[in-house]
Amino acid sequence: MTPSRGLTALHLRQGHPDFLDLPWHLPLEEWNQKVCSRLVEVPRGLSRHTVVFVSYGADIYALKELPVSVGQREYDVLRGLEDRRLPAVTAVGLTRVRATDRSGEEQAILITQYLPSSLPYRVLFMNRGLERYRERLLDAMASLLVRLHLGGFFWGDCSLSNVLFRRDAGELQAYAVDAETSELHTKLSDGQRELDLLIMEENVTGGLADLAAMVELPSTLDVYATAPSIRQRYERLWTETHKEISISPSESYRIHERIRALNELGFSVGEVDLVASGDGSQLRMRTIVTDREYHRHQLHNLTGVVAEERQAALLLNEIREMKATLTREVNRSVPLSVAAFRWLDERFRPTVSRLQKELGPAADEAEIYCQVLEHKWFLSERAKRDVGLEVAVKGYVALRKEQPALALLRSANAPLVTVEAEAEAEAEPAPAPHREGLR
Numbered sequence: 001m002t003p004s005r006g007l008t009a010l011h012l013r014q015g016h017p018d019f020l021d022l023p024w025h026l027p028l029e030e031w032n033q034k035v036c037s038r039l040v041e042v043p044r045g046l047s048r049h050t051v052v053f054v055s056y057g058a059d060i061y062a063l064k065e066l067p068v069s070v071g072q073r074e075y076d077v078l079r080g081l082e083d084r085r086l087p088a089v090t091a092v093g094l095t096r097v098r099a100t101d102r103s104g105e106e107q108a109i110l111i112t113q114y115l116p117s118s119l120p121y122r123v124l125f126m127n128r129g130l131e132r133y134r135e136r137l138l139d140a141m142a143s144l145l146v147r148l149h150l151g152g153f154f155w156g157d158c159s160l161s162n163v164l165f166r167r168d169a170g171e172l173q174a175y176a177v178d179a180e181t182s183e184l185h186t187k188l189s190d191g192q193r194e195l196d197l198l199i200m201e202e203n204v205t206g207g208l209a210d211l212a213a214m215v216e217l218p219s220t221l222d223v224y225a226t227a228p229s230i231r232q233r234y235e236r237l238w239t240e241t242h243k244e245i246s247i248s249p250s251e252s253y254r255i256h257e258r259i260r261a262l263n264e265l266g267f268s269v270g271e272v273d274l275v276a277s278g279d280g281s282q283l284r285m286r287t288i289v290t291d292r293e294y295h296r297h298q299l300h301n302l303t304g305v306v307a308e309e310r311q312a313a314l315l316l317n318e319i320r321e322m323k324a325t326l327t328r329e330v331n332r333s334v335p336l337s338v339a340a341f342r343w344l345d346e347r348f349r350p351t352v353s354r355l356q357k358e359l360g361p362a363a364d365e366a367e368i369y370c371q372v373l374e375h376k377w378f379l380s381e382r383a384k385r386d387v388g389l390e391v392a393v394k395g396y397v398a399l400r401k402e403q404p405a406l407a408l409l410r411s412a413n414a415p416l417v418t419v420e421a422e423a424e425a426e427a428e429p430a431p432a433p434h435r436e437g438l439r
């Protein structure tokens with residue numbers, strides 16, 4: 001096939017369109033619906049470079065125009081992040097174009113996969129009713145930086161616009177977008193981490209100050225306190241993951257306790273170092289944390305379901321409950337893998353397929369299932385008994401039909417609805433207290 005005018009090279013990964021039908025002969029800033037019907041609008045952050053989004057069926061891609069060397073570097077770093085399984089957007093390809101208006105100068109266009117169900121911070125910060133996400137957003141950013149630093153990633157440009165957020169069962173998970181200035185190392189020095197934190201603080205404060213000059217920020221959002229608060233959260237988490245504890249040789253249970261505590265925070269422990277003190281009466285224990293996806297890996301290994309970390313923790317609790325029920329039923333211990341299979345077959349799959357039939361395809365199956373679980377807990381708490389999945393599904397469907405915006409966001413610490421459990425969602429659900437939506 002002859003490449004379009006303007007396109008001089010195209011490097012693409014398998015499993016994606018060839019993108020040859022795009023108007024490569026024009027600089028990205030000149031792309032519009034007339035020249036490119038694939039162009040779509042999505043919520044997005046600020047950027048120095050031109051970034052456009054195109055859709056191929058249900059798949060959306062982000063295209064960013066950059067100088068050639070910078071584009072190649074960003075592509076390589078994003079691939080490196082993927083190899084290290086760190087949370088970032090996925091690089092799909094890199095093109096080189098010689099746009100007709102640029103006196104023959106070559107530019108690169110980096111193609112990344114649009115991160116599904118992701119929201120830029122502005123949407124979370126600026127929409128009324130979403131203030132409760134602020135704390136979670138700060139935690140998610142701190143956690144992202146800890147994870148990236150543990151993985152040897154020096155960002156060099158951590159800012160609010162360079163992070164995307166995805167819902168994660170009432171919390172948020174953050175992903176890095178934009179790695180132009182980044183470097184991958186085997187291990188970061190304290191100096192590199194400190195520099196990255198300073199850059200983050202400067203960017204976050206600057207970004208919020210700019211925003212405050214343009215729009216009225218929510219009263220809960222302090223321009224100057226936000227970045228230090230992210231740093232504090234980062235430092236707490238970093239200290240927790242690097243803490244050394246002293247145990248006596250008879251206290252081996254404390255080794256498991258420490259590992260479990262880290263696992264509960266979502267961290268996977270790769271290695272444990274035990275070093276005896278001079279007289280051998282004490283051991284110093286140091287854990288090497290590899291990632292913050294402990295529950296995610298476990299759920300995936302057991303069921304093949306891909307979920308965010310907190311979603312996975314909730315789903316694993318359900319699987320454990322099922323294990324306990326099965327164990328009681330057969331009066332002998334049932335392996336977790338057997339319970340996981342039953343859960344997948346009897347609960348997760350039928351519920352998700354029913355929700356999809358009623359509400360249309362869900363981009364995020366684990367999240368929609370977790371929303372139903374939350375609804376079930378809420379109704380059960382009200383009824384002071386377990387109302388069961390069936391009632392929760394019906395209630396949730398009725399509510400979503402009434403408030404489609406819930407597809408985008410869910411309540412974080414408030415329940416989904418304030419309906420009386422007695423109504424048990426069979427009847428018309430009462431109006432919800434927080435008709436939050438993207439305005």
Ligand SMILES: Nc1ncnc2c1ncn2[C@@H]1O[C@H](COP(=O)(O)OP(=O)(O)OP(=O)(O)O)[C@@H](O)[C@H]1O
Binds near residue numbers: 162
């Ligand atoms: N793969 C993607 N998925 C979802 N959103 C994306 C993706 N790539 C880019 N975006 C959105 O586009 C915005 C701009 O992208 P990006 O940060 O890469 O541009 P930039 O010009 O390099 O930014 P900066 O000014 O920080 O250097 C991001 O804030 C994000 O909201």
Ligand SMILES: [Mg+2]
Binds near residue numbers: 046047048161177178
């Ligand atoms: Mg950016």
